Amino acid sequence: xxxxxxxxxxxxxxxxxxxxxxxxxxxxxxxxxxxxxxGFYFLxxxxxxxxxxxxxxxxxxxxxxxxxxxLFGENAGTLPRERLPGFRRxxxxxxxxxxxxxxxxxxxxxxxxxxxxxVPEGDIDAPVREMLDWVGLSPRGPATPPxxxxxxxxxxxxxxxxxxxxxxxxxxxxxxxxxxxxAARLLHLFESLNRxxxxxxxxxxxxxxxxxxxxxxxxRLESGRLMDPTGALRNxxxxxxxx
Amino acid sequence: xxxGVVAGAADRRILDERGGTRAMTWIMAIMLLxxxxxxxxxxxxxxxxxxxxxxxxxxxxxQIVTADxxxxxRDTTAVMAALARMPAVRRATPVDRARLDELLKPWxxxxxxxxxxxxxxxxxxxxxxxxxESAMLVAKGVRTAAASARVDSQSRWLSPVxxxxxxxxxxxxxxxxxxxxxxxxxxxxxxxxxxxTHRDTIAILHMLGSTDVQVARLFQRRIALxxxxxxxxxxxxxxxxxxxxxxxxxxxxxxxxxxxxxxQGDWLILAALxxxxxxxxxxxxxxxxxxxxxxxx
Numbered sequence: 001x002x003x004x005x006x007x008x009x010x011x012x013x014x015x016x017x018x019x020x021x022x023x024x025x026x027x028x029x030x031x032x033x034x035x036x037x038x039g040f041y042f043l044x045x046x047x048x049x050x051x052x053x054x055x056x057x058x059x060x061x062x063x064x065x066x067x068x069x070x071l072f073g074e075n076a077g078t079l080p081r082e083r084l085p086g087f088r089r090x091x092x093x094x095x096x097x098x099x100x101x102x103x104x105x106x107x108x109x110x111x112x113x114x115x116x117x118x119v120p121e122g123d124i125d126a127p128v129r130e131m132l133d134w135v136g137l138s139p140r141g142p143a144t145p146p147x148x149x150x151x152x153x154x155x156x157x158x159x160x161x162x163x164x165x166x167x168x169x170x171x172x173x174x175x176x177x178x179x180x181x182x183a184a185r186l187l188h189l190f191e192s193l194n195r196x197x198x199x200x201x202x203x204x205x206x207x208x209x210x211x212x213x214x215x216x217x218x219x220r221l222e223s224g225r226l227m228d229p230t231g232a233l234r235n236x237x238x239x240x241x242x243x
Numbered sequence: 244x245x246x247g248v249v250a251g252a253a254d255r256r257i258l259d260e261r262g263g264t265r266a267m268t269w270i271m272a273i274m275l276l277x278x279x280x281x282x283x284x285x286x287x288x289x290x291x292x293x294x295x296x297x298x299x300x301x302x303x304x305x306q307i308v309t310a311d312x313x314x315x316x317r318d319t320t321a322v323m324a325a326l327a328r329m330p331a332v333r334r335a336t337p338v339d340r341a342r343l344d345e346l347l348k349p350w351x352x353x354x355x356x357x358x359x360x361x362x363x364x365x366x367x368x369x370x371x372x373x374x375x376e377s378a379m380l381v382a383k384g385v386r387t388a389a390a391s392a393r394v395d396s397q398s399r400w401l402s403p404v405x406x407x408x409x410x411x412x413x414x415x416x417x418x419x420x421x422x423x424x425x426x427x428x429x430x431x432x433x434x435x436x437x438x439x440t441h442r443d444t445i446a447i448l449h450m451l452g453s454t455d456v457q458v459a460r461l462f463q464r465r466i467a468l469x470x471x472x473x474x475x476x477x478x479x480x481x482x483x484x485x486x487x488x489x490x491x492x493x494x495x496x497x498x499x500x501x502x503x504x505x506x507q508g509d510w511l512i513l514a515a516l517x518x519x520x521x522x523x524x525x526x527x528x529x530x531x532x533x534x535x536x537x538x539x540x
Binding site: 059061082084086087093095099100104112113116117160 | 453
């Protein structure tokens with residue numbers, strides 16, 4: 001929330017290119033866009049278009065091979081290693097493959113971001129239980145991820161991503177393993193978080209989701225290039241007035 | 244995964260340690276068992292060498308070496324009188340002839356008690372001021388009193404024993420250092436293996452904003468705990484063994500062997516070894532993990 005009015009452009013990609021070692025060509029090339037603080041963005045594109053690679057750049061798992069990425073006003077491509085954790089704590093990530101810690105309980109997985117930031121143990125229980133309730137997994141707190149269904153793991157991953165109230169939430173196919181009702185509920189959760197000021201970027205194949213969020217922007221990747229037919233990504237609209 | 248050095252049970256759960264922990268604990272127990280035994284040997288030798296030094300320093304043996312028994316008695320009287328006048332001499336005691344016969348019996352048989360066999364008279368001299376200069380003055384005075392007198396410093400003929408003890412002390416110290424180096428190597432290997440085993444968990448932690456120091460802390464705490472627990476087991480076992488050996492040594496009745504018994508301070512040093520090793524292991528784990536993590540994105 002602190003960034004909503006303090007900073008208009010939370011993410012800026014300037015002619016960003018990404019080439020993996022030993023690959024034939026660039027996975028992403030000339031990607032240029034701006035994400036406004038508090039915006040809601042859908043990233044679409046066919047499989048292999050580069051959606052996951054773009055998200056990796058966004059959550060600092062990958063550095064670009066060309067171009068500049070500005071995150072929270074700083075050049076993310078040249079950030080020293082010791083400053084990466086501080087940036088990553090401001091970005092919540094829902095991975096396509098969930099990436100839950102298999103030997104930790106659902107409760108401990110969700111609590112992990114709070115423990116990483118040094119939240120006292122006594123202050124962890126309430127938000128974790130709230131998250132468990134939010135994603136409908138209250139009775140599953142003591143269970144470990146391998147005993148959960150794909151959809152349940154997805155929800156744990158979402159709860160873990162949002163518990164720290166990140167400035168940006170990046171979700172890679174977050175509704176891929178849940179039924180339509182749960183997909184609608186999760187999207188509603190993202191929208192609620194967005195209303196609190198979090199910038200949300202959701203990569204999805206599911207075109208049914210796209211119309212469900214009012215004022216959401218659409219980013220479409222085709223063969224590693226970003227399509228911006230309306231120009232809204234290159235020239236974002238003026239910042240919204242404080243609520 | 245709090246910022247503090249000591250964390251709660253939640254932090255300890257982050258690394259799945261089923262299986263590996265017990266092995267590391269027992270390895271540390273064995274390492275510390277051997278280290279404490281080596282250290283106890285070294286400390287015992289230091290004590291024995293001190294005892295030997297105290298016993299030999301300032302002790303001389305005067306021999307009156309002449310075949311003529313009358314002359315021998317005369318020289319003995321002269322030497323005793325000269326020694327009595329010397330301020331550097333605390334006490335001079337001629338060795339009893341019966342005691343000499345007993346000492347020589349294994350070599351000479353019953354003939355040693357034969358008056359015809361020229362056995363030198365021996366005088367044990369205790370110096371009041373044990374020093375090289377005093378010993379030289381006494382030797383000079385003794386030779387002036389009787390030309391047939393020879394003076395031996397006891398430390399000279401016991402020098403091979405002292406040299407052996409010094410070698411043993413150096414060997415024990417080298418063993419302790421080697422064990423510390425081996426422990427460090429084991430910890431480095433364990434830390435690297437742990438990083439490989441927990442690679443996925445560490446990647447998740449990094450993505451959630453964990454610092455390298457936080458990850459390193461998980462490993463160093465685990466290894467410190469293994470070292471302290473294993474070390475305590477090994478140290479207690481070694482101390483029981485050392486205690487049993489020193490009890491047997493005390494019963495031998497030898498001044499030299501009895502001198503090797505450990506003091507209260509020595510026991511405290513042995514008890515501190517697992518803590519020292521835990522410190523070394525913790526530091527080694529931290530360095531190893533941080534170095535490895537720096538190579539990761």
